[in-house]
Amino acid sequence: MSLAAFFEDEGFVVFEADSADTAVAALESHAAIEIVVTDVQMPGSMDGVKLAHVIRNRWPPTILIVSSGVARLTAADLPSRSAFVAKPVDVQQLINEIERLSWAA
Known part of the structure; x- marks a missing residue:
């Protein structure tokens, strides 16, 4: 099951x-987005780490989860209120990080 399907099944x-x-x-189109999960390797004008920094600057309350099966990031690589989760993603670890970051607000 994909992460998107998992979260949809959970009512998100x-x-x-x-x-x-x-x-x-x-x-920009959906101001109510509260959580972003991104891979480090993203097509486009920036990678997932740069995306996380852009999101933090423009949408400060957003919870950010950055994931990769290749890169290993530390807190120093990421903006505040974000976490790194290695692939393959352990869904329980992902949920734990989201809950931890929710309380950090």
């Missing part, structure tokens, strides 16, 4: 983006 409204630029456009 999911917007999928095929590039960092599409993700920014989705955020």
Whole structure:
């Protein structure tokens, strides 16, 4: 099951983006987006780490999860209120990080 399908099954409204630029456009169109999960390797004008920094600057309350099966990131690589989750994604770890970041607001 994909992460998008998992979150839809949990009752979330999911917007999928095929590039960092599409993700920014989705955020511009849907101000209610509260959580963004992105891969480090994204097509478009920026990678997932740069996307996370752009989102943090433009939409500060957004919870950010950055994931990769190749790169290993530390907190120093990411903006505040974000987390790195390695692939393959453990859904429980992802949920735990989202909950932790929700409380950090």
